[in-house]
Amino acid sequence: MNQREETLLNEKNKPKVLIVDDMKENVELMEAYLAVEPYDVITAYGGKEALQKVRDEKPDIVLLDIMMPEINGYEVCKILKEDPETQFIPILMLTALSELEDRIRGIEVGADDFLTKPINRLELKTRVKSLLRVKCLHDRLVADRDSLEVKNRVQSILTAVIPTLLQFVSNEEKKVIINQMTGMVEKTLLEMYNFNDKEMDLAYAGNVCAEIMNQLGGTFSATMGENEKRWIVKGTKCPWKGEEARKNPILCTLTRKIFSNITLKVDSGYSLEALKTIGNKNDCCEFIIKAA
Numbered sequence: 001m002n003q004r005e006e007t008l009l010n011e012k013n014k015p016k017v018l019i020v021d022d023m024k025e026n027v028e029l030m031e032a033y034l035a036v037e038p039y040d041v042i043t044a045y046g047g048k049e050a051l052q053k054v055r056d057e058k059p060d061i062v063l064l065d066i067m068m069p070e071i072n073g074y075e076v077c078k079i080l081k082e083d084p085e086t087q088f089i090p091i092l093m094l095t096a097l098s099e100l101e102d103r104i105r106g107i108e109v110g111a112d113d114f115l116t117k118p119i120n121r122l123e124l125k126t127r128v129k130s131l132l133r134v135k136c137l138h139d140r141l142v143a144d145r146d147s148l149e150v151k152n153r154v155q156s157i158l159t160a161v162i163p164t165l166l167q168f169v170s171n172e173e174k175k176v177i178i179n180q181m182t183g184m185v186e187k188t189l190l191e192m193y194n195f196n197d198k199e200m201d202l203a204y205a206g207n208v209c210a211e212i213m214n215q216l217g218g219t220f221s222a223t224m225g226e227n228e229k230r231w232i233v234k235g236t237k238c239p240w241k242g243e244e245a246r247k248n249p250i251l252c253t254l255t256r257k258i259f260s261n262i263t264l265k266v267d268s269g270y271s272l273e274a275l276k277t278i279g280n281k282n283d284c285c286e287f288i289i290k291a292a
Helices: 003-010 024-034 047-057 073-082 100-108 121-166 171-192 202-215 242-247 250-266
Strands: 016-020 040-044 061-065 091-095 113-116 219-224 230-237 271-276 285-290
Touching: 016 024, 016 047, 024 040, 024 121, 040 047, 047 061, 047 073, 061 073, 061 121, 073 091, 073 100, 091 100, 091 121, 113 121, 121 171, 171 250, 202 219, 202 230, 202 250, 202 285, 250 271, 250 285
Parallel strands: 016 040, 016 061, 061 091, 091 113
Antiparallel strands: 219 230, 230 285, 271 285
């Protein structure tokens, strides 16, 4: 496991491990084995409870006993692996059975690995860490794919529009082009970000603004201002290339329009103010998002 992955495992959002076994003593033993690791351990004592916990808690790995009443481990595994929402959660099956046919059945329903009882502490920790590493890599690939999709879709719009903005057209024509472009970008953002979540706040607005500019090649960050009702979005590298922005400050209007649209989508009571822009010969871009 490399340093980045170790860091991910030790961040505030710890990997979530779901232990499923109908025997309380087995659950407690595995909890004790994993207690020294940077994991958030949750438990379930049967198949039905396990399926509910997966839906509610969204674990990063499931340690799943096979021999359980009502719904056994094979059935739970099959259900999870057939669901697109849960199919990539690693499942480590725990069994007192070592017969080849039992492992074959586990493989058929999608189990990722097996441990035979009685559980060995070191083997358990090693298998869990290995499967979490795979999950971490998968999540990173998904994030990279989504980021690339954002970049490609937004840049395809910009590629078609920017050359026209840089031509010698009237300011009125440029305003029309910018309005059309931001409308297209807004439509793309609505498809990719959740702007209907009641939990959205200034931090969410600032982070989305910074992320979009970073996808376009800029270097932006979002931090809280002097109080929780102000959020600062700051850029030290212009996505439009600094020299182009200085020649055509209208590109700064483009950034401001995108930020304004994002801000209003998060909360219609929020407002945006541009404090500095590289296009206006400042050393950085600085925008403030304010609550009412």
